[in-house]
Structures are given as structure tokens and as C-alpha cells.
Amino acid sequence: MWPRGLLQRALLSYANRNGLVHIRAFLARSTAYRSVLETGRWQDGGIQDAVLFAPLVRGGGALVKTPRALGEAFCAAIEGSLSSEWISSDGVPIETHSL
DSSP states (O other): OOOTTHHHHHHHHHHHHTTOOEEEEEOOTTOHHHHHHHTOOTGGGTOSEEEEEEEOOOSSOHHHHHHHHHHHHHHHHHHTOOOTTOBOTTSOBEEEEEO
């Protein structure tokens, strides 16, 4: 419902104001905010790289497993232990997408 590009411009403004050049986003694969990140023109705004981390939940329980995997993956990233082999406590791997 918001004007096209508003969230991307807000994120770029925040990044520029704070001297950020990297984006690391932790989102569910099905969220509408994912499309906000995927349609952003980050390099045009001075962002060197943007990466989306999304849990790959298969089977049931996505409403519980996805937020838990996102939180655990974020903590692992902060600790420097998030890798391509990382798996959540529920056995959920994380997908990585360059934006």
C-alpha cells in the first residue's frame, strides 16, 4: 500500500546517513519485505553488497521454525559462525541470496 520504492529509499537513506556499505537481511522466504530487498537498486545507492538470508523450512511447522531459525542465524552471524553449512536447532538450513 505504500508508494513504490519508498522502503528502498528509506533503507538507502539510513545506510548513507550512517556510512553503511553492506546489507545483511534476515527474512522469511515468503514475506513481502523480501520483494522490497530484491527490487532495490542497492549498488546505485553506494551499497557494495547486499545479502538475504532466508530459512529453508520443509515439511510442517514453518510458523514456528522460521522465526526461530532467523533468530538463531542472526545470532550466529553476530558471533561470526554463520556459514553455508549452518543449520538451526530444528534442522533448518539457511539460504543465501546476493541482491
